[in-house]
Amino acid sequence: MTFMQKLLGAAAGAALLAGAAQAEPGLIIDLGGKFDKSFNESAYTGAQRWKEETGNDYMETELQSEAQREQTMRRMAERGANPVVVLGFANASTLEKVAPDYPDTNFVIVDMVVDQPNVQSVVFSEHEGSYLVGVMAAKASETGTVSFVGGMDVPLIRKFACGYAQGAKDTNPDINVVANMTGTTPTAWNDPVKGGELTRAQISQGSDVVYAAAGGTGVGVLQTAADEGILAIGVDSNQNYLHPGSILTSMTKQVDKAVYDAFQSAAEGNFQTGLQVKDLASEGVGYAMDEHNADLVTEEMQQAVDEAAEKIKSGEIAVHDYTSDDSCPALSF
Template sequence: MTLMKNLMGAAATLALTAGLASAEPAIIYDLGGKFDKSFNEAAFNGAEKWAKETGGTYKELEMQNEAQREQALRSLAEEGANPIVTTGFGMSDPIAAVAADFPDTKFVTIDGWVDPAAHPNVLTIGFSEHEGSYLVGMMAAMASKTGTVSFIGGMDIPLIRNFACGYAQGAKAVKPDVTFISSMTGTTPAAWNDPVKGAELAKAQKAQGSDVIFAAAGGTGVGVLQAAADEGILSVGVDSNQNYLFPGKVLTSMLKRVDVAVYNSMKAGDALDTTTQTLDLKADGVGYAMDDNNAALVTPEMKAAVDAAADKIKSGELVVHDYRTDNMCPAAEF
């Protein structure tokens, strides 16, 4: 049976499935929706993989506004969910406020940060987005005919600037004189779900000469990819493999294995190790997508160059600067 629950008067849905003897895990999707074809959908895919492999059930919640975050966590913890997996940096403070009240419940923040010393029952999982972005930046510069590539982010935060910085570094590594353009959609969580604004920004960047646009903007990015396809230029997807959305128009997608983070967390259950994790290129936490939808766009020379760079990053020979270490980017100004 599925129990429909309203949180704080909003139309959030909490799917509670038939219980097992052990506690059910739960997942809370960030604003932008479960089926954003990007970050949240990757998380959903990880939960579904766990459910199909184990026959288990899980609880899930799609938030409609910021005010629901803390109540959602408390409601799930009171229902006995364990672990409770969350996506997006916006869950960090709510988890920090709730975790101490439920010491026997494990919480997971993907893309957030909670002090492990203060909250030993919280697992923080991050990614080396800059490493994967470096690879697609190389590919974008090699594919560009105009010598200008660009980036469209969602909410303007250091995490998203890290995508942009890695992308710019990769582009300039193969074409030092490449022109790089960057735009952010907004400064509030609404920036994750504004495909119309994403399309407007994409058209503006094309007008400035860009012919390859990398979108790291959640649901907003779908508007970017659509506009790029309509305008006859290439795009780069993010988080999930988005090549299929516009076959032959999406150069590649920067993969961020949120699905792996969710799957592993649910598989561990209440025995989850809460030691902080960073999933980098070496751990296959990030990468780029190749399939039939983009095979004709990526030449053997492009793939060889990108794979060689990936090997150097994995070995430590090549270090991609992480914007979050100093809020600076050696390849571009924001």
């Protein structure tokens, strides 16, 4: 090999390495809208924080229909995004199919497990965080009835509802928990009108605290609760600010941190595939306290929630996970 051939080969290798180092991560926003003030927006916030703090950029696509899932994933991988972060359980079957076709691209799925060598699966212990807000709901309720509005009726959302009901009933065994799902199709994530209708129906059944785990639909739940003078509980993001004095707390889920960490670990060259479980002990889930709900939460209420949190972390309280056996001892659907 001549000196010039070696030089050209070295230059080509350096260019390939530089290209790999400069690969931009990608984010695929799920149905329900980027600014759903909940799950999707939390992911977007994490990506934006990474961009602002590092000065790096990322690719972004927002799904508009179910039919776009596979095409969008493939297009993002073919554009060179690495890793590609997809949001929501509904992407699992598509990612199972797509990931093997792009072995040199790492993928991240949030809220579901995909067992492929180039996939990082991030799941949260939503039942544990929901238990805590259930404790607070039971403490705050004056009628003895609290309620839950879910988005799409899937095991993941039942996991929220069951943890909530268990927390409420462990706090007050006589409490009544009413639960409704918005629908059985993806439109259930973005139907604030239906969310409001369900909330009013629950109020007519005596509910004075409602917990929404419904994406964009939850915005309607929170608005209706504020309009009707009852308390509400937000989800995923800290939603306390939306209706100060009306939102009792929010069950927080660090989706933003999951996205940020995926982007940053890839940038630093230490991205890891496999399963990551974000639970209460690792601060993956929790509940929100700030100036917007400080007047609603008494010291006694907060102490009860914090004591429950410590017992969950120590194993003294075992919160049932609906997805472990498709059962819900604390609630009938």
